[in-house]
Amino acid sequence: MAKELIIYFSLSGTTKKAALNLQKKLNADIYQLQAKKTYPSDYDGIVAVAQNEKDKQVHPELKKPLPDLTRYDKVYVGYPTWWSQPPMIIHSLFDQVDFAGKKVVAFATSASTPLTDTLETFSDLAENAGAILFEK
Secondary structure (H helix, E strand, O other): OOOEEEEEOOOOOHHHHHHHHHHHHHOOEEEEOOEOOOOOOOHHHHHHHHHHHHHHOOOOOEOOOOOOHHHOOEEEEEEEOEOOEOOHHHHHHHHHOOOOOOEEEEEEEOOOOOHHHHHHHHHHHHHHOOOEEOOO
């Protein structure tokens, strides 16, 4: 059986909850993506930092080394939807990992924006990293 990994980014806990539910269903390994510089804890502070990252195309430095993906055939990448796209830390993930030949599945959390709104950006990231965007 192919080994699967869930990589997720979450600030409010919503995407973490989704990732943990997915982990239970798949019995997959899990990894929380974190920025080296901690995001503010208040909503307005988070929005200001995230907006700056987006506007200036800042790919935040990651807090800890990423897992070795050679052990995995499929990687699920979860994130909150910010301005109808993945947060810039997801760009950092794709900058640093060789996804060549890996099946990648996106999942996102949002109060109002569907996953499909984020897929153009996510697909570009995955394609540029050599991944195969997997929809199931």
